[in-house]
């Protein structure tokens with residue numbers, strides 16, 4: 001298979017972790033005989049410094065002309081501490097999602113058994129948890145009308161959804177549920193918000209087309225509590241942009257660390273794959289970021305955009321084997337981690353590639 005992949009490292013640890021994700025894709029190409037052609041583009045703070053624009057036209061052109069995108073993260077402390085900055089790195093991210101029509105964000109919350117102890121939640125509550133989030137990505141308060149009034153002393157953001165936006169992501173969630181445990185939990189705040197009442201109405205309509213799937217509706221406050229209390233009670237979770245943003249970060253604790261969670265943003269054209277974490281200024285440049293979320297994002301890319309299930313499974317097995325042999329980055333290490341198995345970002349990526357080579361040579 002011959003495919004063009006655009007690498008969009010972005011800012012901070014985005015650059016460090018995507019280097020590992022790319023290396024794993026190269027290794028897959030070598031092991032399975034695929035030709036992946038890589039191209040780079042800029043976004044976020046780096047792009048603002050270079051061009052004044054967080055999503056330059058040249059980047060957008062490259063993204064529209066490739067087969068899949070591996071993205072890192074955007075963000076810089078300069079903007080976090082200056083809410084009045086007019087041009088901001090995350091504008092590049094939001095524009096990219098909108099321009100590419102990436103309306104569905106898939107976030108698998110998969111817990112590797114070896115990391116049961118790395119979470120702050122009790123292992124007996126966690127073991128066996130396997131959740132697939134569908135977060136709507138191009139609507140909600142992030143894209144509704146916003147502004148200031150009353151002499152700048154009142155601010156507003158509009159939470160807004162249209163029927164077609166809910167329908168298209170609901171179909172994706174129900175279809176995925178048919179291949180899993182046949183249960184969808186739709187999360188909203190329909191007891192208070194009108195946009196949530198529309199959300200629930202549309203999900204109920206879509207559910208009628210999937211009689212084999214059980215639908216459950218839950219308010220977001222209850223869902224936030226239940227995620228920690230009994231994560232195994234969830235299978236596919238369907239929710240809006242804001243609630244999904246918050247709940248998936250909370251759910252990252254099930255997997256032990258933000259550094260373990262991958263995501264796929266898909267629509268009707270090219271797919272974008274990225275870790276759920278940000279640019280992590282506190283550890284940027286130290287070489288200690290966990291690259292496994294980017295590596296697992298590469299696995300999602302192989303499966304969803306290229307249909308390469310065997311290759312994607314090989315990546316996941318290589319990560320599992322790496323963890324089984326005791327290798328850890330600092331965020332997932334515990335008292336039992338041997339000093340020589342505590343790895344930096346680059347070496348962790350290399351170990352996964354070695355595991356891949358061994359796995360593939362054993363199976364061939």
Ligand code: NAD
Nearest residue numbers: 073074075076258259277278279280281282283289290331
């Ligand atoms: P963050 O996800 O960058 O970091 C949160 C915490 O998790 C930090 O302590 C960090 O060190 C740790 N962490 C994150 N990823 C890790 C990894 N791979 N390995 C080890 N530890 C890891 O969130 P934040 O600190 O709230 O935000 C930092 C910047 O990132 C901000 O500028 C924010 O706007 C941006 N951000 C970008 C995205 C994105 O590009 N998709 C998402 C979230 C935040």
